[in-house]
C-alpha cells in the first residue's frame with residue numbers, strides 16, 4: 001500500500017543535518033512508492049536546503065519560516081509541524097533520533113494520537129508490514145516492531161540507514177507555508193557553546209574517545225590530533241567527564257550520547273557496561289588500553305595493549321604518512 005510520508009528535516013547552524021537525508025531513505029521504504037514530502041523549520045530562507053532534500057529523494061518540500069523558529073523550542077516547532085501535518089495528512093512521518101527529534105516527536109505523536117517507534121536502526125518492507133528494528137537493553141538485544149493501525153511514525157538513529165545518492169537532476173517544489181506561531185512560554189535568548197566547532201559527535205563517522213586513562217585535560221590533545229587527521233570527532237567516557245578532563249557534552253554511553261560511527265577508537269577506557277551502551281554498535285571498534293584484562297577488549301574488533309600516550313601519536317604519524325603517500 002503506497003503512503004504519503006512526511007520527513008522532518010533538521011537544520012543546525014545553517015546546514016542540514018545528514019540524518020535528514022537518511023530519514024528520506026527510510027521514508028522511501030515506508031512510502032512503498034507514495035509521495036515523500038520534506039518539512040523544514042527555521043528563521044532564515046530555507047529554499048536552498050529544501051532543494052537539497054529534493055536532490056536526496058524528497059518529491060517536494062514545505063518550509064515554515066518564522067522569527068519564532070530561530071532556536072528550537074518544543075512549543076514553536078510543534079506548532080509549526082502540526083500545521084503542516086494537518087495540511088498534508090500524511091500516512092507516515094519520520095525524523096532523526098536527535099536531541100530535537102527525541103523532544104518533539106513524542107509531543108507530535110500525542111497530539112496526533114498515534115504511536116511512535118523511536119530510535120530505529122533498520123527498516124524493511126516485508127510486503128505486509130513496515131518492520132522497524134530498534135536496540136533494547138542498552139544495545140544488548142534488538143526488537144522488531146510494526147505499527148498495525150493508523151499513521152506510521154518513527155525516529156531513526158543517525159548513521160544507520162544509508163542516505164540515497166544525491167542527484168541534482170531531481171526536481172520538486174519547495175513551498176513556504178505561513179504559520180502563526182503564538183504564545184511561546186520559552187524564549188531562547190542566548191546559546192553558550194561548551195565544545196569547539198568541528199564534527200558533530202552523534203553524526204561522526206570516526207570517533208576517538210578518551211577515558212580516565214587520558215589523566216588530564218591536556219591528555220586529550222593526542223586524541224584531538226588523531227581525530228583531526230581522520231576527520232573525526234572526540235568523545236569521552238563518563239569517567240573522563242567526572243574527572244573534569246572534558247565537558248559532559250562529549251560523554252558517550254547510557255546517560256550520554258549513543259553513537260554508531262564506522263570507526264570508534266577507545267583510548268584509556270575500561271569498557272563499563274554503561275559506556276558500552278553508547279558505542280557497542282559502532283561498525284569497527286579499536287581499543288587501546290594498558291590493561292590486557294580490560295572489558296573494552298571484549299567488544300573490540302582490534303585491541304592494542306599499551307600506553308595510549310605511546311600508541312596514539314604513532315597512529316597519528318602513520319596515518320599522516322599514508323595520506324601523504326596516497
Ligand SMILES: Cc1cc2nc3c(=O)[nH]c(=O)nc-3n(C[C@H](O)[C@H](O)[C@H](O)COP(=O)(O)OP(=O)(O)OC[C@H]3O[C@@H](n4cnc5c(N)ncnc54)[C@H](O)[C@@H]3O)c2cc1C
Nearest residue numbers: 211212213237238239253254255256268270274275290308
Ligand atoms: C547510572 C550510571 C550511568 C552511567 N553512565 C555512563 C555513561 O553514559 N558513559 C560512561 O562512560 N560511563 C557511565 N557510567 C560510569 C561507568 O560505570 C564507569 O564508571 C565509567 O565508564 C568509567 O570510565 P573510564 O573507563 O574512563 O574509567 P576507568 O574505569 O577508571 O578506566 C580507565 C582505563 O584506562 C586505562 N588506562 C589508564 N592509563 C592508561 C594509559 N596510559 N594508556 C592506556 N590505558 C590506560 C586503565 O587500564 C583503565 O582500563 C555510568 C554509571 C552509572 C552508575
